[in-house]
Amino acid sequence: MKIVIAPDSFKESMTAMEVCNQIEKGFRKVLPEANYVKIPIADGGEGTVQSIIDATDGKLIKKTVTGPLGTLVEGFYAITGDGKTAVIEMAAASGLHHIPRKQRNPLLTKTRGTGELILDALDHGVDRIVLGLGGSATNDGGTGMATALGITFFDENDVELVMQGGVLSKIARIDFSGVDQRLKHIVFEAACDVTNPLVGPQGASVIFGPQKGATPEMVTELDQGLNHLGDVVKASLHLDIKDIPGAGAAGGLGAGVIAFLNGCLKSGIETILNIVNFNDCIEDADLVITGEGRIDGQTVHGKAPIGVAKRAKIYGIPVIGLAGGLGEGYQSVYDHGIDAVFSIVNGISTLDEALLNGKRNVEQTSINIAKTICLNKILQKV
Missing domain, CATH: 3.40.50.10350 (Glycerate kinase; domain 1)
Structure with missing residues (x-):
């Protein structure tokens, strides 16, 4: 047998x-x-990196990066045994477990560390990056990740913004001129098993915000911020990200993968099974x-x-x-x-x-x- x-x-x-x-x-x-x-x-959530290492004889890469509240954390990701694919659990850098319960506030958290892990993976010469979306402490629509990759956001006075959940409504302009050019040659996939849109009653803020520490008032502000981000992205890129199934995953990071990385959202388990040639x-x-x-x-x-x-x-x-x-x-x-x-x-x-x-x-x-x-x-x- x-x-x-x-x-x-x-x-x-x-x-x-x-x-x-x-x-x-x-x-x-x-x-x-x-x-x-x-x-x-694994299905893209916790344990995905270890499963990929074990299944493909890959290696673990550790990297100190910016945590969700701006302090440094020990992040990590996997590179498959053939050296071609990096698998990143966004929670390794931007996860809820990095923040004590009493300090959780998605108005203040950011995904910058996730972007820093992506940069490190680029330095290792991969040509494909899979992002596991789950366990996030963030609600910034992936803007923090984008800033780590050279994308900048400005307010109406043309002052550069430090991106986090509570700043989204201030975005007036997105500048892609400084983006890392290596991103053009990378295939990005987000391993995502939720179908929530970016905004609205089933969106990132309403459904997932409370577990990240958001009060009802914060939920309203966060949803308005993501809605505004969607408007700016549509005006800048002619891309409507608000209602895409899965765009609301990981506090809107699903939308960020599409808008800032030209990536796609796929079933977590299907993505992993493909990587291991199941x-x-x-x-x-x-x-x-x-x-x-x-x-x-x-x-x-x-x-x-x-x-x-x-x-x-x-x-x-x-x-x-x-x-x-x-x-x-x-x-x-x-x-x-x-x-x-x-x-x-x-x-x-x-x-x-x-x-x-x-x-x-x-x-x-x-x-x-x-x-x-x-x-x-x-x-x-x-």
Whole structure:
């Protein structure tokens, strides 16, 4: 048998590669002669960089950059094993985890550090950059990122602005004359699984602003700022970014990728699967095993296991899903390519206990699944 193991990470418990290793360990105890192919994956959010490093034999690049409040933070990104693609989690530079809860204020935060990671990737000679949009502390429409890349913003008095969420309404002019010319030769993709537009009731500020510390008054100001940014971009570039699905991702960074990088927004999991050449890996597989920390009714909305299952079904390959827990509506995954799902938690436990015992539980569940496969072979002969 050829068994492809392609899970996402189990957040706060195991990386995707650690999950792969434990699944293989359990299966080998029952099916030692099988051919195991491990492909750690992610959907563009937290853990994407590590998954790409593990899946492509890539390398981790660390870089001190400007954090969301202007202080320095330790950022990072991945370069794939072939040296051609950089994968950046924007949260590594501009994420919410960099700001203590009481200091969170999206009027003051900026994506400049994300732009600085892009610049560093250019210095490494890549020709493609994938930005994972998720976990942001920002609501600046990607203007902070743009300033790091040489794009400048001016107010009505032609004074250069220091870009952050609360400054967007002051933009009168955008100057592209100083932009880094290497950007013209780079393919930019944003790995994005939300479809929110830039502005309005479903836009970046209204939907995501409160979790970044925005009060109702701030939400109104931020939405007005992004709306104004959209007007200026349309006047300057003849590009309407307000209603593009996904433009509101990461506080409007989705719109910024389109406007300032000439990039495109793509499904996170589809982007990652393409980077790791997933279809080539599974074409002759007999079984695919995927999973994530929790499988529930939301899993079918662009999560990693469903992306894996859809690719497997192209070749008629059965798919098994493992999860730290099965939540309400998990049965919906059966209609989207997953044939069976299993919780790795074997009994009553606290969350801390479940996280601590994750590796052991994945291994034991894998043993049980492998034994069930063997039992089915026996029953077929009866």
